[in-house]
Amino acid sequence: MAIPVQRSNSVKFKLRYAAICCLAASIVTPAFAQNSGADIYKAKCAMCHGADGLGTTPAGKALKAASFKDPAIVKAPDAELIAAVKNGKNKMPAYTGKLTDDQIKSAVAYIRTLQ
Numbered sequence: 001m002a003i004p005v006q007r008s009n010s011v012k013f014k015l016r017y018a019a020i021c022c023l024a025a026s027i028v029t030p031a032f033a034q035n036s037g038a039d040i041y042k043a044k045c046a047m048c049h050g051a052d053g054l055g056t057t058p059a060g061k062a063l064k065a066a067s068f069k070d071p072a073i074v075k076a077p078d079a080e081l082i083a084a085v086k087n088g089k090n091k092m093p094a095y096t097g098k099l100t101d102d103q104i105k106s107a108v109a110y111i112r113t114l115q
């Protein structure tokens with residue numbers, strides 16, 4: 001009788017240990033991931049702008065997200081794009097307070113690589 005009880009305790013322990021590890025990993029990973037422009041873009045921007053920056057995702061189409069290959073956006077200075085991300089523009093949400101200035105700069109630098 002004692003053996004099955006012990007086994008189930010050890011399974012419970014392993015599950016609990018695995019759950020704590022997963023939780024720890026999921027808390028730590030985004031903090032690291034947020035630092036690269038590519039990761040910020042994928043996490044915060046790609047749902048509207050698309051992985052390719054063309055704005056052809058369902059949300060992007062519905063909100064009329066700009067294609068980053070649009071000549072007007074290619075020509076626009078970084079400061080203008082950074083201001084649009086900070087303050088929002090029409091249906092584009094404002095990111096002041098949600099991302100740091102450095103994170104916004106890296107996301108815009110990543111957008112340049114998509115053009």
Ligand code: HEC
Nearest residue numbers: 044045048063064065066081084085089090091092093107
């Ligand atoms: C909820 C959908 C959505 C999300 C999320 C989103 N955008 Fe946008 N974005 C838009 C839309 C819509 C526009 C077009 C705005 C307009 O010109 O009417 C836009 C436009 C832009 C522009 C062009 C601004 C200009 O000067 O024309 C840039 C740059 C941009 N977004 C960057 C980003 C970045 C960086 C992120 C992530 C931090 C992001 N967007 C997240 C919807 C979104």
